[in-house]
Amino acid sequence: MNQQSLSAFIWSVADLLRGDYKQSEYGRVILPFTVLRRLDSVLESTKVAVLEELESRQKLGIAPDPFLLRVSGQSFFNTSPLDMKKLIGDQDHIGENLYSYLNGFSPEVRDIFERFEFHAQIDRLNKAGLLYQVAERFAQVNLHPDEVDNHQMGLIFEELIRKFAELSNETAGEHFTPREVIRLMVNLIFIEDDDILSKPGVVRTIYDPTAGTGGMLSIAGEYLDDHNPDARLTMSGQELNPESYAICKADMLIKGQDVSNITFGNTLSDDGHAGKHFDYMLSNPPFGVEWKKVEKEVRKEHEQQGFNGRFGPGLPRISDGSMLFLLHLISKMRPAAEGGSRFGIVLNGSPLFTGGAGSGESEIRRYVLENDLLEAIVGLPTDMFYNTGISTYVWIVSNRKAAHRKGKVQLIDASAMWQKMRKSLGSKRKELSDDHISEIVRLYGEFAEAKLDGKPVSRIFNSSDFGYRTITVERPTRDEAGNIMLGQRGKAKGKPVPDSKLRDTENVPLHEDVEAYFKREVLPHVPDAWIDHDKTKVGYEIPFNRHFYVFTPPRPLAEIDADLKQTTDRIKAMIEGLMA
Structure with a gap:
């Protein structure tokens, strides 16, 4: 079953909910059931062995958890004799059996369903007489990784979240980033390290402070796995939205990651990875979202800790907190003496130029540029994201620049590199093809001034410029x-x-x-x-567009006059025809 038909199948469950649930509430049922069926399918092949191991260890009086993890082959397990198919064999006790099945999962999985507030939905479905029908529908679909790989599963989650976000008038873009944009960012942060990453047994860390459903972390993992299956990428992240957090955590569980590295909460006011540093980082923070809710905590850190905290260089205006995430990521960079870090962050145009000399935004840019942290900025096409059509920019930041990049900043204008989507998704009407991504990565790798069809697409500047x-x-x-x-x-x-x-x-x-x-x-x-x-x-300030502006001289005045005369003569003839 392909991803589109599978999504359509899962979406059909909404037909069962219609009338008892508002459209905006469908996700509260469908998302946790999708996760449950996925986990159930993953554990299916080791179910019997896990139960036998549990019985054996209990007889010996030994704590069974480490042994159950080994037998399950995953970073989670379930000790209930039930599974989704057995649940629908007892229609009269579906509610209590489902609770029993959920309680059989290891603690990390139970936390996922608590974030979904799944128990409340089970009670509600049971009272409406819908629980058995919904469970039966999900038991019919096979979500085993042999049938639906992790990449496909990520796409399914994204499509479902987008649909539910549209129905509830939420901004889908807060939950995930278009896959091709992530692939571009991943290519750009790894490009300088291909030799290092190809070594056997290499271990690296990656972090996303706005993890959403985990798409950035997953694609980074896929990239490294393609280039070096022996490499290990340890993933960490933090997410504020409970449903996105739950999906991200479930995805990391299935990938065998340590899910304690995926934390819940607001990154700006409650750093879930305080004191930690990472090799690579990726982020797509919310655009133009005010940070008033966390103003007290952020200002306190800025004023009391200064440069020993995350926000020493300055604070942006309250209406847009995206530059706070830029500072947060800088604080997570490994010291250069320990190997340093590289990260990519998606920002809108405002951080490039908003705020005059002495303002918070200008001081943040000053810190980044005077410390020679900015490698490149890539200007993307408009209409690339699901919830906004504005221009966006990928900043590549590093404290371990290659020698030929030191003191320099590369600007790449990729605004004309796009293809039209067959079907628009929200505000997203354009996408990057594989060829576009390859071209951008090539321009970045060559680190030279370049033109395309006579227009500049890559320019090199001194940081002080x-x-x-x-x-x-x-x-x-x-x-x-x-x-x-x-x-x-x-x-x-x-x-x-x-x-x-x-x-x-x-x-x-x-x-x-x-x-x-x-x-x-x-x-x-x-x-x-x-x-x-x-x-x-x-x-x-970084006046990005000004550096790529190409003056087009106006047409000769005589040519314009001739066009005007032709037009007025035509209008005159029409009037004369009406009067005749």
Whole structure:
């Protein structure tokens, strides 16, 4: 059964729920039952052996859990003699038997169903007389990994979540990222390390602070498995949405990961991996979402811990917390002396330029660029994500840059690299093909200026090229006779009094001499001006689109006039025809 027909089958369960459940509530039943059937299918082949092992260890008075894990071949087990097929053999006791079956799972799995609040749904279905019918429907489908691999299962979960999110008017994009965008990010963070990752027995760690259903972690694992089956990628993550967390944890269980590395909660206010560092990281934090709910905790960390905490460089405006995740990931980087780290994060356009010199956003950019952490930014096409059509950018950040990248930043404009989807999914109308991903990765790997069809697609800059000084230009206050007024006391005594109404600012590129700029650009126009150096601030911005703008000259005036004359002559003839 392919992924589309399987999703359609599972979705058909909604027909049973219609009337007793609102559309927005379907996911509360279908998602946990899908997870339950998946886990049930995974354990099916070792069920008898696990029960025999349990009986044997209990007779010997030995704690059975480690032995049951070994026999099950998974990082979880179930000690109940029941399974999904046996459950539907006793229609009259379906409720109590299902509870018994759930309680037979190991603690990590029971936690998953607690996050789904599955027991409440079992009670509700039982009272509505629907529990047996729903359980019977799911018992009919085979979700064993031999039939449905982990990649397919991830796609099924994503499709179901998207449908339920649309029905409840939630933002599906908060739960997962398009698979082709993840593949691009994974390729970009691993590209420099192919030699290291191909060594037998290599072990690396990867982390996603906004894990969703675990798609980024899963695709990173698939990439490494394809390149080196002997390599081991230890996955860690944190997720705020209970249902997404439950699915992510279930997926990690089946993959044999240590699910204690998948934590629940708000990453910004309650770091579930405090003090830990990772080799690689990936994240797609929410775009343009305010962080007022966690403002107290974040500001406290910023003010009390400074650079010893996560948010030392600065805080962005309250309306968009995405740059807080950028800082959070930087805090999770291994020290360069211990091998360093690389990560990819998806951001909207705002973090590139929002905020003038001295603002929180500018100070964060300043920290990233002055510490030579930014390797590249890739501009993606619009309409790539399920819940927004805006432009998005992948930042690649590293504290172990290759020698030829030190002090440099690469900008890649991939906004024209897309193909139209056969069917739109929410706001997502475009997708990256494998060829597009290969082209972007090639441009990144070659690290050179490049053009495509005469337009720049890759540009290389010095990190300092994005910096500037904002200077304050003062002009004197004059009396009615036009005489310059002088200060009468303190440091200002004998000096011209600045006129706040005439005050102005100028942005001077970091690589330019301020005084030379002032003499060239300001004094010829206002000879009485001066710079108040005490007010000078350093700022950073990355005007991405400006660096790829190609001027298209307008058509010759004679050509435009000829078109206008042709149009007016046609209109005139039409009017004359009507009057005839």
